[in-house]
Amino acid sequence: MQRHLLRRLFSSSSPFAPQKRARSGLAAVSEAVESAAVLPNMPPFGYSPPPYDGPRAAEILRKRSEFLSPSMFYLYKKPLNIVDGKMQYLYDEDGRRYLDAFGGIATVCCGHCHPEVIEAIINQTKRLQHSTILYLNNAIADFAEALAGKMPGDLKVVFFTNSGTEANELAMMIARLYTGCHDIISLRNAYHGNAAGTMGATAQCNWKFNVVQSGVHHALNPDQYRGVFGSDGEKYAKDVEEIINYGTSGNVAGFISEAIQGVGGILELAPGYLPAVYKTIKKAGGLCIADEVQAGFARTGSHFWGFEAHGVVPDIVTMAKGIGNGIPIGAVVTTPEIAQVLTRRSYFNTFGGNPVCTAGAHAVLKVIEKEKLQENALIVGSYLKNRLGALQEKHEIIGDVRGRGLMLGVEFVTDRQQKTPAKAEIVHVMEQMKDMGVLVGKGGFHGNVFRITPPLCFTKEDADFLTDVMDIALSKL
Structure with a gap:
């Protein structure tokens, strides 16, 4: 019996297999048998x-x-x-x-070192690694088209970045330029990135220190487990109204939120919250930004994007991490009308949307669909x-x-x-x-x-x- 249990303990299917045991003798055998019996x-x-x-x-x-x-x-x-x-x-x-x-x-969406993703990266690297700003390349255009095809409504213009932090920074800048307003509303307990602007929008996460940014307001978190209103999303949404009425000039540039807060503890926003808030933001002339860096790309199962479970369509969607399965790539997707605002500035991203990253990310999208x-x-x-x-x-x-x-x-x-x-x-x-x-x-x-x-x-x-x-x-x- 002991021999069978020890063989199981050190078999290839056991996580203990490669470990060397420091103890020896009867005590070590007894300990090993006890562990094998329950592991x-x-x-x-x-x-x-x-x-x-x-x-x-x-x-x-x-x-x-x-x-x-x-x-x-x-x-x-x-x-x-x-x-x-x-x-x-x-x-x-x-x-x-x-x-x-x-x-x-x-980072990883469809599995570590997926062979089809690796193959796409290697093949593109052998041909061309970087050419995105001044010349044409099919890799970036093909992936942008495929990504836009996964979006609802008129969300069809894609800006590529290197990370989720960059994507959220760009989204907030677009909202401010488009509306001509500076005020951004985010949620307490949110996480949106590691640059100055996104850290300002990241409020009260347990391991983040606060970087104060002018014009950033933090709304009551619609936490269904610890929140004061339980699962009543519309009651939490009234806090956004109060921020606009008493904390701003009555107008707002945008509202940014995750559908499920990742770093904040996998908190799914209370039902009814996003529809009510989006209505309030629209009334105040602002844009709604959906941070899909963690909840996007089929992770929630019921929908491809986290915001879809709430029955809303944002004005801007940001994404990263799973989009490239470990490759440094992020994206901002918005409407043609809103995208026009960046033509007033000379906006570009040196490495965002380079052929290697977009080829790899396109392969990820294909794997998600192919392998269901x-x-x-x-x-x-x-x-x-x-x-x-x-x-x-x-x-x-x-x-x-x-x-x-x-x-x-x-x-x-x-x-x-x-x-x-x-x-x-x-x-x-x-x-x-x-x-x-x-x-x-x-x-x-x-x-x-x-x-x-x-x-x-x-x-x-x-x-x-x-x-x-x-x-x-x-x-x-």
């Missing part, structure tokens, strides 16, 4: 990374501490040295496999949310399970009535899950929410493994 099997996967002979984690951490920005942070007490990736899995320096349940929102990843996000995401809901019934520490498709959040509290944030507990559970082979993200104003946003190729077997591992980690608290 779920990671789903089989037909890929083995090539051997890694580069610098080890300790050496990289030393160089990082000495030469990189002190503002950079990393997950886990002992940060992982990730050296390889394939679809929904990552591999560390020892060849150990991890289920990536977070990388989808960071939106449908998969809906099916697997619904299955995973139900399983997480079952964990909530079992473990008192889970206060809320929320989100849509493969953009899910699990909020941890020490008291369900008081909703006291379980800050220390979530860190412990996160470490335990990493040790068992599952990587998740963390966010929310209090830093007590698991952000589960895997690549869209995630399977039901992956969902089972994730929830089984989380169940074990929670049981050990």
